[in-house]
Amino acid sequence: AKQSGKNKFHFFDPHLERIALHRVATEQKLRNAIENNELVLHYQPKVNLATGEIVGLEALLRWQAADGKLIYPDQFIPVAESTGLIHAITRWVFNAALQKLHSWADTPMANLHLSINVSAQDFADPVFLPTVISALRATPLPHGKLEFELTESTLLDNHEQANKAISQLLLYGVEVAIDDFGTGYSSFNYLQEMRIHSLKIDRSFITELHNNPRKQAIVKSIISVGKNLGLQIVAEGVETKDEHQCLKQLDCHLGQGYLFSRPVDEASLLAFLKQRQG
């Protein structure tokens, strides 16, 4: 009797039920959000560590809910990925990015590279690449202006297919970056095969870098291997001058982080760039 009682308890676990309800509610709201155009991109600058120049932007998704609240991706991307809504979201992000690149022609953003985040699921979706390519055929990019940030697992899950996709994207001016580098499988094998453009060193290696010789050893090695392979190296999550200084000494190409700017909306970005231009 005790056993079945236990099973019953498990079946009606109020905690699990709450999670399931929350997921369904979020999914429905997210569906509406896409339709009602409540998604918005914020932008975080990528800075050339040697010159201080802003050379690119990462687009980071936010959900501006009807009540005005800004919802961050950690709170809805996992739900989107588990329900398949991610495909519609990525399509929205890609289209928005394309549209921005074109509308920015005569603004301070004109010469900046733009990166978007692409989920593993999108990259595995057979419809994704053809859709991207037909959009790029219809409206060609200013060459090499768009970058897809992918995680290592995305590339490793089906590396032959990923490799083909990367080569095709390159034909249309889209470059590929490896996001959160160092936290995944970090097989150096694929680095030699794939035509990757940049490596983004995960923030966990950058935090307190100047106080941590072991982190320095790792970051130094990543920079060295990456550079020898002709890759651009980006440090994520640079928060302090000490970290910045340390990365400069290690000859890391680019940095991104709160030290330079938090992700901001388009109007703030424009103001920020105008002010820097003096």
Ligand code: C2E
């Ligand atoms: P990510 O791609 O690794 O993006 C970097 C995250 O670190 C961003 O969080 C950014 O705001 C934050 N960040 C930047 N500089 C600093 C810093 O100096 N210190 C700290 N503590 N954090 C910093 P955010 O915008 O909340 O995005 C979280 C994650 O959500 C992203 O991680 C990415 O995996 C995902 N994401 C964001 N936008 C999209 C999107 O359009 N599509 C997909 N599929 N995923 C997205």
Ligand code: CA
């Ligand atoms: Ca990213």
Ligand code: CA
């Ligand atoms: Ca990252």
Ligand code: CA
């Ligand atoms: Ca991340």
